[in-house]
Amino acid sequence: MDERERALDTAHRRATEFLGTLDDRPVWPRASLDEMLEVFSRPLPEHGMDAAAVVEEMALYAGPGLVAIPGGRFFGFVIGGTHPAALAADWLVSAWDQNSGSSMLTPATVAMERVAGQWMLELFGLPESASVGFVTGGQLANYTCLATARTAVLARAGWDLAEQGLRSAPQVRFVVGADRHGSVDRAARFLGIGRTEFTVIDSDDQGRMRADALEQALDAEDGPLIVCLQAGEVHTGAFDDFNTLIPIARRHDAWVHIDGAFGLWAAASASLRHLTAGIEGANSWATDAHKTLNVPYDCGMAIVRDPADSIAAFRTGGDYLIYSGLDPWDVTPELSRRARGVPAWAAMRALGRDGIAGLIEGLHANAVAMAAGLSFIDGVEVLNDVDYTQVMFCLGSDEATRALGEAILADGTAAVTGAQWRGRTALRCSMSSWATTGDDIDRTLAAFRRLIEA
Structure with a gap:
């Protein structure tokens, strides 16, 4: 293979390996920006290196600083995963x-x-x-x-x-x-x-x-x-x-x-x-x-x-x-x-009209399931009508809600992000990914319950 083919082959292998880790890897990054800068900051080299080796180096060192956005338990902001055809x-x-x-x-x-x-x-x-x-x-x-x-x-x-x-x-x-x-x-x-x-x-x-x-x-x-x-x-x-x-x-x-x-x-x-x-x-x-x-x-x-x-x-x-x-x-x-x-x-060619409708309806169904599960956890209050894909909830105090938000990111089971609503601190689950399954919802709810009890 020439240099371009070797680089592409390496990228394909490393991308497939990364996607294969999504079910088990922590959803939130395990490294900070400063730690990633320490890894990648170095003088511009005087001489170049083979393109495949560059890709290998990227994949080797970037892992701890990557978010599992393509997986099924990233509920932060409003960020979808990537459909296979679109990728x-x-x-x-x-x-x-x-x-x-x-x-x-x-x-x-x-x-x-x-x-x-x-x-x-x-x-x-x-x-x-x-x-x-x-x-x-x-x-x-x-x-x-x-x-x-x-x-x-x-x-x-x-x-x-x-x-x-x-x-x-x-x-x-x-x-x-x-x-x-x-x-x-x-x-x-x-x-x-x-x-x-x-x-x-x-x-x-x-x-x-x-x-x-x-x-x-x-x-x-x-x-x-x-x-x-x-x-x-x-x-x-x-x-x-x-x-x-x-x-x-x-x-x-x-x-x-x-x-x-x-x-x-x-x-x-x-x-x-x-x-x-x-x-x-x-x-x-x-x-x-x-x-x-x-x-x-x-x-x-x-x-x-x-x-x-x-x-x-x-x-x-x-x-x-x-x-x-x-x-x-x-x-x-x-x-x-x-x-x-x-x-x-x-993505639209692969999904078709019924597949796109099914994708949207699945996101809504996941939101409904998440809200229902949260409502059965002691101390949790769901704050919104779950008409679409968003679920917003809080605990009894702003301090407890913030602590839970920090704890779930540190735990790594799922990622949710914070919100302010009508003077209260809240957490928000956004259902945006085709990859989210019922098991992902159950694992996330179990993590919330465990963290709240702890």
């Missing part, structure tokens, strides 16, 4: 090394991404003519949609952002829910919209925006308007009432954006689709394939109802560039990028 496709994407910003340059990968986007629109019940831009994740999906929204609402007010800039532009009203995700605030900051400029709408006990509060706030002012709604609150999993809220926003000529990083996928299930009823009335939608479809990092989607709005915000110039209708670089901030949508195509 293998991602390896091919790296081997093919296609710059997938241009459909003329890399037609095969752009075609797969375009089909993947059409499949998503069909699953979500969104307009088939919408643009789907593949970005790094939910953060950039929100940014891309909101940048498009800003350009569009200013254009409605007679202001050409590309020509006239922001300095003297009309102020855009930016309306958000009290329990929005932080990525919405961060996207707004990238766009030059500060938090003191937000109009924040009260929410109910599950984090859903209140319709009466939205109506009252929108009646109070005029001007270019963006309203951000949410499909899947990150702690409770709750969905805004789109059938009620979107018509209110529409009456005030608002651009409606839905942050659906993990929740938009509920639309793919007949039994959970009611949670997303009315989403088709929005102007843009952000979602993330690694959270729920279980593709590798990174793969978010920025979906915009009218591709002309995306083009107005993002199309670039350059006499050396080759255009062919709607190119990937017309709908996202990037020109050059890897074909991150190809693993999404592979």
